[in-house]
Amino acid sequence: MAYNCRVSASEVVLSAEGLAKRYGDREVVSDVSFALHRGEVFGFLGPNGAGKTTTIRMLVGLVKPSRGRVVIDGHDLGTDFEAAMRRVGCIVETPDLYKFLTGRENLEHFARMVGDGAAGRIDTLAALVHMDGRLDGLVRTYSLGMRQRVGIAQALLSDPAVLILDEPTNGLDPAGIREMRELVRRLAGEHGLAVFVSSHLLSEVEKMVDRIAIVHRGRTLAAGTLAELTDGGKRGLEDLFLELTGGETV
Ligand SMILES: Nc1ncnc2c1ncn2[C@@H]1O[C@H](COP(=O)(O)OP(=O)(O)OP(=O)(O)O)[C@@H](O)[C@H]1O
Ligand SMILES: [Mg+2]
Structure with missing residues (x-):
């Protein structure tokens, strides 16, 4: 990849x-x-x-x-x-995600703030953190490990x-x-x-x-x-x- x-x-x-x-x-x-x-x-x-x-x-x-x-x-x-x-991308203490949105909606939201083609990187990043296939579930249903991995994808949206x-x-x-x-x-x-x-x-x-x-x-x-x-x-x-x-x- x-x-x-x-x-x-x-x-x-x-x-x-x-x-x-x-x-x-x-x-x-x-x-x-x-x-x-x-x-x-x-x-x-x-x-x-x-x-x-x-x-x-x-x-x-x-x-x-x-x-x-x-x-x-x-x-x-x-x-x-x-x-x-x-x-620089970061997670300080816990990932900053909206629980009542899906993983994908969270990433789309942050991608809009980052701009610069970030939305086009969502699927690649989801695969990178092994969350492809799970991205359409609500964050509140994710395990802590899944939330951490979506948090990492989020931190990487700006291609730091x-x-x-x-x-x-x-x-x-x-x-x-x-x-x-x-x-x-x-x-x-x-x-x-x-x-x-x-x-x-x-x-x-x-x-x-x-x-x-x-x-x-x-x-x-x-x-x-x-x-x-x-x-x-x-x-x-x-x-x-x-x-x-x-x-x-x-
Ligand atoms: N906003 C703040 N105001 C006053 N003191 C603070 C503030 N933030 C942190 N401290 C103090 O600074 C010291 C270092 O805290 P810090 O959270 O950076 O440590 P840490 O190495 O991350 O610890 P831990 O392993 O518990 O996460 C602590 O004594 C803490 O109470
Ligand atoms: Mg600490």
Whole structure:
């Protein structure tokens, strides 16, 4: 399927530099930096309250950073907001779907907002997320896994270079988790998307990602390939994670 193919090794497609977010007198994100490459799955790992969702909200323009810079596909989010936003699709926490519309009606609705030929991509995207044949059911009758997959199709309507998913396997059963993992791998490997996945579920993420960053108390403490960070697999990711985060949640 020729949906989207622009694979090119190690091309940075999203960079975050020194991101910080203050709410009142509390800084919930203090220093988050990483680079995301085309065609890779990047895991953003941290305990509850580490600042993952807040970081994602900054990456997709839902909240304004107090400090730092985000560049998406060459567009600075601070100075070139709309162009940067056109290059990123996301699901923050849960997919934003109308329950009393069908999957197709939801996609048609969002396609109208996106414009730019998005409606013509609906069937291809439905097949890509394995929802062809189910798209005419009401969203309220979908399983969580189906809603997540329609949410991903929705996020891809604008043909972005980056897909950002906040805890995409939360609440899914083992079959749903596997389906999500395979979809994410396919989007990166076959379609050249950079996929950013936040999670605190290490064993799931381990099977899905090429590189990771570990975030704790609003700071990225380590970043690299799994092999680099685990010393070629000599130490477990869980040991590293607990050592860096002190085993605490905030
Ligand atoms: N709008 C807000 N106002 C004040 N504090 C906030 C706001 N949003 C988040 N926080 C605080 O910021 C901290 C980080 O929250 P965030 O949701 O980013 O963490 P997280 O890593 O996504 O956690 P989880 O794994 O539980 O989803 C938390 O202590 C949270 O209470
Ligand atoms: Mg969160």
